[in-house]
Amino acid sequence: MKSYLTVNDILQRKHFDQIEIVAGKDGLVDQVKWVHIVEVTKIGNLLKGNELILSTAVAWRERKELFISIVQQLIKSNAAGLCIEYGTYTKGIPHEIISMANKANFPIILILKEVPFVEITQDIHTSLINQQYDMLANLEKISHILNKKLLSINHYDELLKVIYEELQVQILLLFQDESTKFYPVLPEIKRENILKKVQAQQEPSRFVVRATIELLGEKFAELIIISSSHHLTEYDQLIVDRTANALAQFFIRELYVEEKRRLEESEWVNSWLEGKETTPSLLNHVSAYLPNAPRGAVVCVYQVEMLENLTYFKLYFRSILEQKGFSFLAVEKHKAIVFILFNERGLTDWKRRVVQAIEKMKQLFSDLQSDTTFNFGIGKYVSDLNAVHESYQTALETIQVNQQFYHRSYSSMFYDDLHIFRIISVASRHMNLQGMIEEYLGPIVEYDTAHQSKLMETLKMYLICNGSKKDTAQKLYIVRQTLYHRLEKIEQLLGSDFMSHEKRLALEFMLLSYDFIQRPIDLKQIK
Incomplete structure (x- = not known):
């Protein structure tokens, strides 16, 4: 579906059968959003952009300076073009104005016969309103197709296919981990050129439309469409926005399913926390979840009285921790979630990064007006994965000590910071x-x-x-x-x-x- 009328489309209608295009032919592809009749000389503040102007030129007649001023105002206001009734007040267009209009790709059209402007505006406005109605109906249809696809598809390519068939543009998905997806697939050289242009873009472009895909309050990817043949419009932006929402739903569903799968496969994690997992078996399990060997691990026990959906909680937490350089495995126990955090960055600042992640989690739930309370116990850091059960035991001990001193200013969620209280706990x-x-x-x-x-x-x-x-x-x-x-x-x-x-x-x-x-x-x- 063509989502807008261009100047050239309007010139094909019945009232423009006798015209002469005297300037700005390259601007005939520009969009027309509305038609105005203008017979005044101060018009800059009256226009919003993409209006086609009809005029008899009575306001300036043969006064070239006023004519130049009006054309400058129209160009500055991003008007779509100027149609002038030829004969009564205008016998020709000065060379300076033609040159100015050509330079700005601003169409100037002479209407060579007398036509009632009211008939032109009525005809074009009716067409624009009908097109808007068709566009809204088509948006609903596209939304319905996207929602239906979400119920059955196994890969997000099906969603990209919908937007491609509708808009016939190049589609780019730019993920936060710097991976990319082009639809349809392009040769490597073309992919690199497009990627460089998109990443270097500073100002908005009429040939590029973007929409951010957010998951759990964080940017996950960016959906971008690029047109090489025509300007993109609000309709294209609306289609992209709806597709971005559908993609967000697809990705969150995939993450949710993956998180549930991890939970169901947690039996070996329980064995690991209890120190019963042997080294060869442990390495096989961990390598299936972690592509790179971690630099160490620490167990974090989150004690929770009530949380409606622990899987979504873990999705939020995973999203935040990954930004701080941690991956994790999690297992639910009675009124607690046990996280095994794998450090993928340096050893000197792991504690600071954990604190930042937990503080961000608290802030997120605070913004959601959740009454969730946070009681974390973080065990000692271990470099050997075989010693994770020691980190788990010290995390439990930290929870115990913190609950004993829940009203004291010297409580800490880190086992390393308990100092004398570790001795008291053992002595008790x-x-x-x-x-x-x-x-x-x-x-x-x-x-x-x-x-x-x-x-x-x-x-x-x-x-x-x-x-x-x-x-x-x-x-x-x-x-x-x-x-x-x-x-x-x-x-x-x-x-x-x-x-x-x-x-x-x-x-x-x-x-x-x-x-x-x-x-x-x-x-x-x-x-």
Whole structure:
């Protein structure tokens, strides 16, 4: 379907059987969107572009300067052409105007017989309106064809075929990974030339139309059509936009199916996380998913209470992580997703890139007004894939520690950053930590409970401030006399040596352990 009328198309209609084209013949292929009758000299602000102008030239008659000004305004406004009734007010076109129009490919047509302009405008406007109606109907038909194709096709070439049969233009798909798809297929030299022109294009072109294909909020590819014979119009842009939407649906479906397939094949991943996978078997499985050997891996456990579609969540996460230099395998466990992240870039900044990916994920769900909460535990980084189960265990331990300290400012999603809390976690599982806490801090806890006092808070801050009474009083917002009274009571309960080196270390350890055991967590559900 031809989506627009050109100047040449209009000149074939019945009212233009006696005309002379005096200038701008190369512009006869330009689109005409509307027809205006103009008999004024200030018209630049009245036009929107691609209008065919009808005039008797009464506004300028034989005044060449005004005529030149009007033609300049029309060219600057991207008018499609100028039709002048010859005879009554115009006997000829000055050479300067013909030269100017030829240079700008701006058609100037003389109508050699008297024709009522109202009949011309009525005829052309009716044709334009009918064409618009046909164009909208055809857009609906194309959309229906694209949607029907989506239900049955196995390759996106079928969608490109639809747009090619409709528009008869060269189609280019430019993917974010720099791979390309030309439809129809071209020789290599032509492909390279087109690709260079498209990549070098800075300004909009009437021969090129583009549409971005977005998946999960990120640019996935760009659909481009290139015409070598005619200008492209809004109709072509609408067709490209609809095809880009259909391609986005096809690609997201393919990614979804692939993600589901990976999930169904996760039995060996569970075995790997438990340390039961042997090296030869492990390498066979991993090589099937990763084309290049990773530089290392780290396990990330995402604990989630409720998420409607975990597959789409993983698609979003995969899209973000790939931009940060990670590929991953994922397996769902009870109220958790376990990601094995494979590092494909340098070793020095892997942690920063993981943080950026998680922050972007949080921002994305925040923009979607989702009430999803994020509780990540990231294990230790391992260079040997056989040690992934160690990273998994440390990721679980990080989740546990973070939940124990969920209201503390010193929680971290990285196992490497837990420091003393890793020791506390191990101690809580292998010794009577509760008994040791009662031995060291029991008198303070009992006194605070009985007297509604704040000796525990004071002791913590006093140790944090390294025994500085001035700093402690300021941090607690109390006067020094109150602090002296509290410290005297602490000394009575704990002994005068509570600030000696060894005992102070023990007290600091017990204070952190006291916080840790206030909210015990059972990791058996996740495991």
